[in-house]
Amino acid sequence: MRLLVCGAAGFIGSTFVRLRLREHGDQITVLDKLTYAGRRETLQDVIGEIRFIHAPIEDAVAVAEAVAGCEAIVNFAAETHVDRSISGPEEFMVTNMQGTHTLLEAARERDLRYVQVSTDEVYGSIDDGSFTEDSHLEPSSPYSASKAGADLLVSSYQHTYGLHTSICRGSNNYGPYQYPEKMIPLMILNALARDQLPVYGDGRNVRNWLYVEDFGRAIGHVLSYGGPGEAYNCGGPDECENLAVVGRIVELTGADPSLVEHVTDRPGHDRRYSLSSEKLQKLGWRAQTRFEEGLAQTVDWYRENAWWWEPIRSGSYRDYYERHYGRALRA
Ligand code: NAD
Ligand code: DAU
Numbered sequence: 001m002r003l004l005v006c007g008a009a010g011f012i013g014s015t016f017v018r019l020r021l022r023e024h025g026d027q028i029t030v031l032d033k034l035t036y037a038g039r040r041e042t043l044q045d046v047i048g049e050i051r052f053i054h055a056p057i058e059d060a061v062a063v064a065e066a067v068a069g070c071e072a073i074v075n076f077a078a079e080t081h082v083d084r085s086i087s088g089p090e091e092f093m094v095t096n097m098q099g100t101h102t103l104l105e106a107a108r109e110r111d112l113r114y115v116q117v118s119t120d121e122v123y124g125s126i127d128d129g130s131f132t133e134d135s136h137l138e139p140s141s142p143y144s145a146s147k148a149g150a151d152l153l154v155s156s157y158q159h160t161y162g163l164h165t166s167i168c169r170g171s172n173n174y175g176p177y178q179y180p181e182k183m184i185p186l187m188i189l190n191a192l193a194r195d196q197l198p199v200y201g202d203g204r205n206v207r208n209w210l211y212v213e214d215f216g217r218a219i220g221h222v223l224s225y226g227g228p229g230e231a232y233n234c235g236g237p238d239e240c241e242n243l244a245v246v247g248r249i250v251e252l253t254g255a256d257p258s259l260v261e262h263v264t265d266r267p268g269h270d271r272r273y274s275l276s277s278e279k280l281q282k283l284g285w286r287a288q289t290r291f292e293e294g295l296a297q298t299v300d301w302y303r304e305n306a307w308w309w310e311p312i313r314s315g316s317y318r319d320y321y322e323r324h325y326g327r328a329l330r331a
Contacts, residue, residue: 001223002027004070006057006103007077009038011178012117012170016076016216021049024220031055031066033095036316037080037179041308057099063106072113074223075103078147081181082121083324085143086267096146097153104157104165114154114165115223120208120235122148122169125270132276133169133231140268151231158229166226168219171235171275174294175212176301180309181320184295187246188302189309191255196329201265203243206272210236211289221285232283235275238291245295252299263328 003020007013009032020026028049032038033056040047055062057077067073077099079085079092100116107114123131124138137152139145151167158165174184187197218234226232243260250257277285289297302309 001072002070004029004031004067004073006031006073006075007038008032009034009040009042010076010080011037011042011175012173012212012215013076014042014177015175015212016074016219017043017050018046019213019216020220021046029053029066029070031057031063032077033057035079041311042177056095058094058102060102060105063102067106067110067112070112072115072223073103073107074115074117074219075100076117078117079143082141082143083181083266085141085146087324089142089146092142092146096143097149100150100153104153104163107165108157108161108163111163113223114157114163115219115226116150116154116165116167117219118151118167118169118231119144119147120169120171120233120273120275121270122151123273126272126274130235130274130276131233133233133279140270155229155231162228164228166222166228167231168222168226168280169231169233169275170215170218171208171210171273173210173212173215175298176305177308178212180312180317183242184245184249184298185302185309187249188253188299189313191249191253191259192303194255194259196261197246197250197255197259198261198263198325198329199242199246200263200269203241203246203262204271205242205269206239206274207242207245208235208239208274209245209291209294210234210287211291211294214287214289218280218285221280221283225283232280233275233277234280234285235277236291237287237289239272239274240291248292248295249299252296261329263325
């Protein structure tokens, strides 16, 4: 296919591009703003096989240039970190909602297939059982509210204009090339450096872990087989409490368990996420990587790819880390 993939200099989008080039031979244009979370280096191995445009998705002129000749838009572009949405929500509204609107307009003008990459966080927290696609949207953070707003806008373009849109809602991803503000890479890199491991609150929050290549293939499935106006949940095969995840990272890295520090909880911290993926499984998708195996592979990847993360750890990330964790970890 000829695809416009937005936000593919980030974690999941870059994985998707790699999979599509290798397994489908697609022609791909990437549009990315290259925020702190997006880096050309992340696409280094495939940069000669794609067209890359450096621009924000809310720039309608750049989007029009990028989308020329494409059959479909797959949108990964977003501000994605919940903690940053709590300390500074503005950018989340611009990129996640206004940017999605700009892409939908481009798709509408040309009658293109549109896939929105979304998140389990739009449903909010669930104590027991799992969310289905019919569950209410009850987002808790500015991040998840902006993603839920985008989902509603996407659905409205199908309902009002008949555009062939689909939404794929993933649970927590992990794997290579994830920016180390997120819990798993943060804990891996801190453990390798024998730094403290900051666990929010009591550490009993549960996440439904999904290996990034499994999510990439799920989005490909939705692109090929997703019905108009349909949303598809994509949950990982294993749920795990944060403390258990950090404990396993301590074992895999040989770090000292006393590095674990309980710090002030995230405001409004969702307790548990859980998705039923039955609808997507009926389209033929299955998660292939269990958490135990994927986590070990991910630790190995970070051990072997310091070229990718060292410039991040020594750049503006240090200021972010100090601002966000400094006082709590010194207390
Ligand atoms: P990421 O933060 O690693 O990457 C985001 C990418 O979007 C970066 O390349 C960044 O430069 C780009 N970007 C940001 N603002 C932009 C803008 N205005 N215009 C163009 N590009 C812009 O994110 P990720 O973890 O790869 O997430 C990708 C998508 O998947 C997001 O929509 C996110 O909500 C969703 N998602 C993430 C997870 C997860 O666990 N990480 C789970 C489910 C869904
Ligand atoms: O569920 C899907 C979502 O997963 C995506 O939509 C988001 O883009 C992605 O960032 C992720 O959100 P979370 O908030 O669940 O991920 P995060 O890695 O920030 O945190 C995972 C859990 O770990 C959460 O319960 C908070 C906790 N945590 C996180 C950090 C960064 C800690 O205990 N300490 C930390 O330092």
